[in-house]
Amino acid sequence: xxxxxxxxxxxxxxxxxxxxxxxxxxxxxxxxxxxxxxxxxxxxxxxxxxxxxxxxxxxxxxxxxxxxxxxxxxxxxxxxxxxxxxxxxxxxxxxxxxxxxxxxxxxxxxxxxxxxxxxxxxxxxxxxxxxxxxxxxxxxxxxxxxxxxxxxxxxxxxxxxxxxxxxxxxxxxxxxxxxxxxxxxxxxxxxxxxxxxxxxxxxxxxxxxxxxxxxxxxxxxxxxxxxxxxxxxxxxxxxxxxxxxxxxxxxxxxxxxxxxxxxxxxxxxxxxxxxxxxxxxxxxxxxxxxxxxxxxxxxxxxxxx
Amino acid sequence: xxxxxxxxxxxxxxxxxxxxxxxxxxxxxxxxxxxxxxxxxxxxxxxxxxxxxxxxxxxxxxxxxxxxxxxxxxxxxxxxxxxxxxxxxxxxxxxxxxxxxxxxxxxxxxxxxxxxxxxxxxxxxxxxxxxxxxxxxxxxxxxxxxxxxxxxxxxxxxxxxxxxxxxxxxxxxxxxxxxxxxxxxxxxxxxxxxxxxxxxxxxxxxxxxxxxxxxxxxxxxxxxxxxxxxxxxxxxxxxxxxxxxxxxxxx
Numbered sequence: 155x156x157x158x159x160x161x162x163x164x165x166x167x168x169x170x171x172x173x174x175x176x177x178x179x180x181x182x183x184x185x186x187x188x189x190x191x192x193x194x195x196x197x198x199x200x201x202x203x204x205x206x207x208x209x210x211x212x213x214x215x216x217x218x219x220x221x222x223x224x225x226x227x228x229x230x231x232x233x234x235x236x237x238x239x240x241x242x243x244x245x246x247x248x249x250x251x252x253x254x255x256x257x258x259x260x261x262x263x264x265x266x267x268x269x270x271x272x273x274x275x276x277x278x279x280x281x282x283x284x285x286x287x288x289x290x291x292x293x294x295x296x297x298x299x300x301x302x303x304x305x306x307x308x309x310x311x312x313x314x315x316x317x318x319x320x321x322x323x324x325x326x327x328x329x330x331x332x333x334x335x336x337x338x339x340x341x342x343x344x345x346x347x348x349x350x351x352x353x354x355x356x357x358x359x360x361x362x363x364x365x366x367x368x369x370x371x372x373x374x375x376x377x378x379x380x381x382x383x384x385x386x387x388x389x390x391x392x393x394x395x396x397x398x399x400x401x402x403x404x405x406x407x408x409x410x411x412x413x414x415x416x417x418x419x420x421x422x423x424x425x426x427x428x429x430x431x432x433x434x435x436x437x438x439x440x441x442x443x444x445x446x447x448x449x450x451x452x453x454x455x456x457x458x459x
Numbered sequence: 460x461x462x463x464x465x466x467x468x469x470x471x472x473x474x475x476x477x478x479x480x481x482x483x484x485x486x487x488x489x490x491x492x493x494x495x496x497x498x499x500x501x502x503x504x505x506x507x508x509x510x511x512x513x514x515x516x517x518x519x520x521x522x523x524x525x526x527x528x529x530x531x532x533x534x535x536x537x538x539x540x541x542x543x544x545x546x547x548x549x550x551x552x553x554x555x556x557x558x559x560x561x562x563x564x565x566x567x568x569x570x571x572x573x574x575x576x577x578x579x580x581x582x583x584x585x586x587x588x589x590x591x592x593x594x595x596x597x598x599x600x601x602x603x604x605x606x607x608x609x610x611x612x613x614x615x616x617x618x619x620x621x622x623x624x625x626x627x628x629x630x631x632x633x634x635x636x637x638x639x640x641x642x643x644x645x646x647x648x649x650x651x652x653x654x655x656x657x658x659x660x661x662x663x664x665x666x667x668x669x670x671x672x673x674x675x676x677x678x679x680x681x682x683x684x685x686x687x688x689x690x691x692x693x694x695x696x697x698x699x700x701x702x703x704x705x706x707x708x709x710x
Contacts, residue, residue, distance in 0.1 A: 168710070205551055208710050227553040235551055241544035245473050257465025258552035300548065 156219040158183045158308045158339035159204065164213035166199055166363075173199040175363040177213070181341060181356075183307070186334050188350035188371075189343045190446060191360035197343045198238060200360070201312050205235045217308055231259060234306035236298050238313045238343075242285040248272070248296055249281045252303055259304035271299045274329045276322075291322050298326065302333075309333065311342040315349065327353060351375075351442035359449055367449050371442065378440035378448065380413045383421065386434040393428035396421060409438070463558035466549065470566030474532055481532070481570065486577040489524045493517065493582065496642060506644035507675050514589075515673075517582050518596070519641035521575045522603065522668040526661065529571030529604035530611040530632055533563045537615025538624050541708075550709065556702035560612065560695070567608025568601060575600060589672055595680055596671025599687065603664035606691040607632075609698045616707050635661045645677050660690045 159181040166174040174196045181187045189197050202208035204215055206226050215222045220229040243251060249268070256264035272281055275295040280288060285296065298314060311330070315323045331353070334340050344350055350357060350371070357374055359367040367374060382401065385408045392400060392408050399410040399421070412418060415437075425432060474481040497513035506515040540546035549559065582588060590596065610632070618624035639661035645653050656662050657678075667683035670676035676683070702708070 206709060207547065207550055209705060227555065230551065230553040233551075237544075237547055237551075239544050241547055243540075243545045243548070244543070245476055250472075254465055254469050255548060255552075257468070258462050258549065258554055260461040260553070262461055 155182065157181060157216070158185065158218060159341065160216040160219075161200070161204075162214050164200070164203065164215060165211045166196070166203065166208065167211045173363055174203075174210075177360075177363070177365055179358060179365065179368070181339060183218075183339050184334070184337055185339055185341075185356055186331075186354045187339070187341045188354035188357045189341060189360065190347065190350060190357060191343075192450065194362075195360040196363040197360055198312055199363075201235065201310055201341075201343070204310065205233060206230060231304060232307050234301035234304065234309045236301045236309075236311045236314050238316070240290060240293050240297070242288075242293050242296065244284070244286045247282050247284050248277055248288070248299075251285060251296060252299055255300045256303045261304060264303060267305065268299075268303065271302050274325075274332075275299050276325055291318055294318055295322065295326075298329075307337070308339045308341070311340070313343055313345065315344060315346060323349075347441070347443040347446055357442070359446065361450060367445075374445045375440055375442060378444055380411050381415055381418075381440070382409055382411050382438035383418055384409050384434075384436040384438055385432060387425070388431045388433050391430070393424055393430060395424050395428075407434075462552065462554045463562055466554060466559065466562035467565055470532070470536060470562055471569055473536055474566070474570050481528070482574055482577060485524055485528050485531075485574045486581065489520050489574075489578045490581060493520055500642075504643070504647075506647065507673060510673060510675075514586055515644075515669075516642065517579070517586060517588050518669045518672040519665055521579050521582075522600065522665050523636050523641045524578050525571040525575035525600050525604050526607045526636055526664065527632065528574040529567040529607040530614070530628070532567040532570040533608045533611030534615040534618075534624055534628070535611075536563070536566075537612060538618055538621060541615070542621070546708070556699060560609075560699055560702055563612050564605055564608040564695075564698075567611055568604040571604030571607065572600060575604075591674040592671045594671070596668055598684070599664055599668040599671065602684075602687045602691055603668065606660075606664070606687065606694055609691070609694045612698045613694070613701065616701055619707075635659055639665045640677065641665055660686060663687050 157180045159179065161177050161179040164174050164177040177200060189200065191197050199208060203210050204217060204222055206222055206229070209223070217229040218232045220232065222229045246254065252268045252271070253264070256268065272278055275298060277292070277295055277299065280292055285293065288296065294314070298311070301309065309330070314326060330340055342350070342354070354371055356370050357367070358365055386406055387408065390406055396410065399412060400408060401411045402409045410421060412421065422432070493513070493516060496516060501512050504512045506512065537546070540549070614624055614627040618627060638656065639659050640656065645656045645662065648656065663678070663683035663686040666676045666678055667680045667687065670680040
């Protein structure tokens with residue numbers, strides 16, 4: 155099976171700055187893939203290389219088997235990119251913008267699909283409004299719509315929900331999820347890790363131009379061993395026998411970490427023996443954010459060593 | 460073809476939507492030149508025997524308007540798209556660098572011809588301007604506007620900011636047009652300036668264009684044609700190279 159996206163030994167230098175340092179990545183058709191990492195990790199550079207907006211220093215990238223440099227026309231037809239910056243052409247209305255964008259991809263009669271995108275992105279009552287007159291959120295919707303005019307099998311969204319209200323975020327993800335169900339490959343970058351966790355089946359984490367983690371979302375979360383339990387106690391003292399499990403303590407809450415859930419029984423028994431009453435108890439599931447913090451932190455300490 | 464045609468159409472629409480500024484304003488400016496220069500110089504200057512100065516001036520001003528507006532169109536469109544970032548919509552598309560070149564240059568030709576035609580039509584209401592050979596006039600108008608359209612693409616890509624583009628316009632394009640014989644026949648110049656004028660490609664565009672009107676010119680129209688075509692090919696080659704390698708567009 156041809157990968158939707160295939161990146162091999164990708165390097166990119168901007169003068170003295172190394173943005174990407176040997177990225178290898180394969181994303182399969184139909185995946186919902188997250189590209190995560192702190193600012194400056196190289197996510198946008200990687201996307202720009204896929205889109206042909208930036209030329210790699212070395213290495214290769216393919217979209218559905220088409221090289222983004224030597225086969226750029228085919229590669230770009232198969233790729234839809236929602237850029238991170240809120241850009242627009244102030245000369246045109248929403249519909250004109252979408253008709254023109256279709257034309258760039260060689261599509262003449264695209265009205266029914268344009269109507270559908272406009273409907274799904276809730277742009278119907280703004281369709282004939284000039285781009286200048288739209289709010290930031292509305293402009294963001296048009297950017298998404300522009301990336302979809304040619305029904306690309308691979309869709310890349312670079313921080314599509316940055317600074318976007320809840321309503322649009324939900325509408326946007328509903329639409330993108332439906333596109334994914336229809337077989338489109340989705341690649342997104344976001345700083346909202348809960349979004350990535352809820353939507354994406356696989357995750358790559360980038361740091362300083364390198365892939366530092368690449369696995370299914372579930373495997374990454376499972377890699378966090380143990381579980382945490384948060385307790386409020388009366389009297390507000392933790393028995394000495396439980397002190398080794400304590401990981402944090404604030405505002406009258408104690409967070410204890412155990413290797414397995416079965417150990418919680420032991421914790422409760424110890425509390426009972428000490429005649430401490432449990433006022434509140436909350437199990438804390440490990441999440442992608444925890445994985446992210448751990449991976450970003452651990453590579454840091456490796457580098458320091 | 461649809462991709463090229465769409466970009467061309469978008470570029471036409473871009474200037475047409477603000478035609479007050481992109482067509483009417485330059486037509487008015489050019490007519491003001493005509494009014495003032497003809498008033499001041501009508502009785503003092505005769506470029507060609509039997510041709511009134513104002514009538515001599517008209518084709519020169521028409522061509523100047525054609526050239527300046529052709530340059531303004533591609534250069535301002537590109538710099539605006541680059542500064543605001545919406546150039547990304549063209550760069551993301553499968554449009555080839557040749558299609559991008561053709562679309563920007565042809566839209567520039569269209570704007571140049573529309574403005575030039577506007578100036579010409581207004582002056583026809585007041586003056587008898589002969590038109591000896593429409594093909595020659597049209598040929599030079601087309602070639603000249605295409606050359607300046609391509610130069611505009613270069614300037615629009617090279618300039619990082621609006622003031623750099625203005626510098627290109629004010630220090631290169633404007634002096635070359637003003638010193639090209641729009642307002643005078645170079646035969647009226649001292650020998651040094653006369654021979655210097657022969658190094659200005661704009662001189663051949665104006666001179667060849669004027670030949671179409673009067674059947675008289677400072678140099679042979681065939682020679683002018685050869686020079687202008689050579690310049691056009693050289694500038695086009697450079698423009699295509701810039702677009703192909705993604706100079707300043709694809710970092």
